[in-house]
Amino acid sequence: METVPADGLIAASWLLIALPLAGAAVLLLGGRRTDRWGHLLGTGTVVAAFVLGLLCTLQLDGRQVEVGLYTFVATGSLDVPVGLLFDPLSAVFVLLITGVGALIHVYSIGYMAHDPRRRRFFAYLNLFVAAMLLLVLGDNYVALYVGWEGVGLASYLLIAFWHERPAAATAAKKAFIMNRVGDVGLALAIFLMFAQLGTVSYDGVFGSVGTLAAGTVTAIGLLLLLGACGKSGQFPLQAWLPDAMEGPTPVSALIHAATMVTAGVYLIARSAPIYDETPTARAVVLAVGAITLLIGAIAGCAQDDIKKVLAYSTVSQIGYMFLAVGLGPIGYVAGLAHLLTHGFFKAGLFLGAGSVMHAMNDQVDMRRFGGLAPHMKVTFVTFGLGYLALIGFPFLSGFYTKDAIIEAAFDRGDGWGYLLGGVAILAAGLTAFYMTRLMLMTFFGRPRWEPGVHPHESPPVMTAPMVLLAVGSVFAGFLLVVAFPLEEWLAPVFGEPVEAEHVVAPIVVSVLVTAVMVIGVLTAWLFVGRREVPAAAPVRVSPVTRAARRALYADAVNESLLMRPGQWLARALVFVDNRGVDGAVNGLAASLGGSSSRLGRTQTGFVRSYALSMLGGAVVVAGALLAVTAG
């Protein structure tokens, strides 16, 4: 597929990035003067970007369009231009980011209405949108990397938005550091590409990746995967994502559910030509996806914090997407479709959770909720639709896209395919369980509210985006899979869709998944819905529950394997540096001083001793002269 130079509106697609970036700059530099209208400006830039993105997409017509801007860095044989690549794949992401982004901006106007720092919140959100758009629009890996770290920064700033809370500050730092670990992988992959191929642009790399040795390609693939794992909260770098829920809820919805955390999926899908060359790396992607989707689903079952349940659900759902893109050509489109529908329903769920928290004085413990359905009808209905979409209720979004992934897994045809498909179906059951548990604990049963809480429905500025996202959750799957197949839209990128030979008939998969889903729902009802939920979490629980509550000990492992030894090492090295390296220098100085004062002792002041040393010296000189003349 040849890239063509930009024309028409697409030539102005740099405005997509520039608009929110300018918004962020104005809001940050403008100071308090912009307090009154800052949120409107912030929202406006993203809405404008969405409209522009939509128009560009309509003009795209299946082409890959290049927009050259300026030379970022050029020295020696390295040439990194700042350029954008507008193709069907990035167009899909642009619409998701600006579309969901715009809705969440609108929601935030209401959600953050009473926060004195609302203007700064919108500035950071705008910064995020700009960086995320750069990530998906860049036409080379360096531009992607810049956006990649840019969204990391925005994520850091937004998680730590309420930085007076130590938990928020720590969570932000944790997120940034774990992301950086992934970034090292991405950076090394870029270095390797440059060293081996002499270029970092998508065109150049994909064009010549076939000439590389298999080991090198695998290394690049695994390093890219490390980067993707960091950003997308995949095993083994998944522990930061649930902690990131310390940020304001709109942030969780936009960054930590709908867009940023799916950047890893984008990276792997974008790098498809690389992974096509390396089955090994692709298998690792599969493994990562399968492990993560189970970890996330298991941990989600035991959380009491409503946002943490959703966070682990996100981890698990992104695991599905990794699984899909790890399957290769048969899975790319399924994974991306799930990414899009997930963007809708998970963002909607988070916004709903935010609405609930708004009503409950920022309480997040589901054990203190209960019986909210009659008090918050809009929230209940929209949240409920999102819930149904997520668990894969027939003919809602999740049903289409999750089924597609599971089908693709079975279509591998080998034993691994069955294993992966089985894992995915099992996780679908777990998903149904934990989401039903969440619904029951929040909206049904007797109220277990803290005293003085008076639940009320959120203002329209918050409910409207929820309604829109709920509509998306219902229809997006049908639209993307049946009505306007994503497969055809993405054909210029991934090739024409091939009719897969189904190992297991799709209808069988659908029935199976639905059955497992129903079992999950019923189990949840048996455990949670039938009886009273205690206001405090039970202490005496099975080891399985305990492990799930602590997310299979991911934090404990990180702490004991990395954090503690790291702290110990730093402290030990400080000692070594002060006592060892500096001590050696100071010791040298001290020993010089000491020996000089000791030598000074020989100057006793007694003339006779000086005379004796003179005599000794004279004898030595005479002896030496004799020795020389005699010898």
Added chain:
Amino acid sequence: MSTFPYLLAMIVVPAVGAAVVAALPKGRDELAKQLSLGVSLLVLVLAVLATVAFDAGGERFQLTTSVAWIPDFGVDFALGVDGIALVMLLLIGVLVPVVVLASWRDEPPGRRSMQAFFAWLLLLESLMVGVFAATDVFLFYVFFEAMLVPMYFIIGSFGGPRRQYAAVKFFLYSLVGGLVMLAAVIGLYVVSASELGEGTFAFDALRQIEIDPGVQKLLFLGFFIAFAIKAPLVPFHTWLPDSGAEAPIGGSVLLVGVLDKVGTFGFLRYCLPLFPDASRDLAPYVLVLAVAGVLYAALLAMGQSDMKRLVSYTSIAHFGFIALGIFAFTTEAGTGAVLYMVNHGIATGLLFLVVGMLIARGGSRQVGDYGGVARQAPLLAGVFLVAGLASLALPGTNSFVSEFLVLIGSFPTRPVFTVLATVGIVLAALYVLLLYQRTMHGPPRGVLLEGGIHGGDPYDDVPPARGGASAATATVTAPAPPAVPRLRVRDLSRRETAVAAPMVALVIALGVYPQPLIELIEPAVAATMSEFELDPDGDGVVPADTEGTD
């Protein structure tokens, strides 16, 4: 080519300024400050004009001035700049006015006058320009050693509590390096005398002669040790945390921002071109030191409780990156290293400045004495964050470009070292964010609660916040967040904003559009590296010149 002697003017103007400031009658501090600011701004203008007059595509050394100085020994007072030296002059031009402005309200310890401080500062500027502009090895040596004197007094007279110790340590370390280098300089002269028939110190002439490999190694070591102490590389680094911590903030900025760059500048200007064989042979050892520095200093930075020491250690880690870039022998990495020298001066300079602003408010250098500053001083916190992010080389800040260039340029020839150094970027994130979180985030802590030391200007003179003293004591006994801070930390004053704004602007501007600087630097680096651009062991590495032949 312009006939105006820009370089000479950039040396003479601040020197004269220093003399005038020193000669002012006592008690004219304000006039001294204004005069210093004026002089340093004039130097900045000269530096900019020199850059305009410089032709990036032209000869290696431009704007040359040469006067015979000691003809008997072939010593000339010869000045000239290539792109590498020119960007360093620009950095000096930018940093000195900022430092003058940042030191405006400093209270010198004892009964010393700030007049002397500014006089030393201007003298230092003059000598720093000289060190980068000299094209005669002997002249370079003279400036190299002379630079110690003003810095010694800046640290020893105007520094913190342990300033005497730090100043002596700084002086002794540098002197030892300098003497070793003197021996090598004389050795170079002797070699040139035997090779050319007539001894010379002129850089261009020395570059042409072929030196016996064994001799090369010795001379290389002579220069290298001096520069490794100056830069500093691990294990010659322990003077820097002491000096950086005890020096007044302005001194720290210039020390780390410019003075130490003489070391890395020396690697590139003297070690590589004069002793190519020795450089090639000894490069692996240098790289071990460089990469060890990146990791070791980063871990040490994490373990520091003194903010200024912490920043000093981060600099040592950054110097490791620069050395890696230089000794990787590729144009990309070398250009990155030079760019790193500039960017580090700006980024770490800004970090030192903002840490200084914080210290001026709290009266303590300990990280543990601060907490929750962001709430009360968002602008200060914002600048702190920008400086920190630049220090951890986030894309969009200037340091990213240089760090990226160093790493991507070093990878083809030195993959193992590069991978190890890349791990350093995680550590960088750790030490920066730990510092930021502990001081800026969380509930108010330390000096914000208990009173701290009043430093005049920085504090709000409004009496204790709502609730008065009783509330403050209550918060101490019962730490119920959010505690009511007893002291309000004032946000950046107008002067401090004027200090930070140009630096922040440079951080962003050079992060987004670095190409003009790169174009200035690249020809000189390419000329230096052209001797080395060959595939050392043929381990599948693509030599850089296969594509750049056009």
Added chain:
Amino acid sequence: MSLTHYLVLAAILFTIGAVGVLVRRNAIVVFMCIELMLNSANLTLVTFARASGTLDGQIMAFFVMVVAAAEVVVGLAIIMSLFRTRRSASVDDANLLKY
């Protein structure tokens, strides 16, 4: 009387002088011992001059005597002023010039 006798005598005188300088405390005696050493050197010079038949050694001996005389003047002056301040001529009492 052979050359050896003179030289042995000079060596004995020198040794007596050297030992005297090292072991005696009285500044006057130390001073005289130094003179003794100088004169033993003179004796050696004269002896060799006589043996080799040249005048160089004898002239050198005169120089030594002149220097010795000058030294006596300075040395006695020092001893006098030392005695005035310390009421003693012991060299061990004048040990202030040390580390």
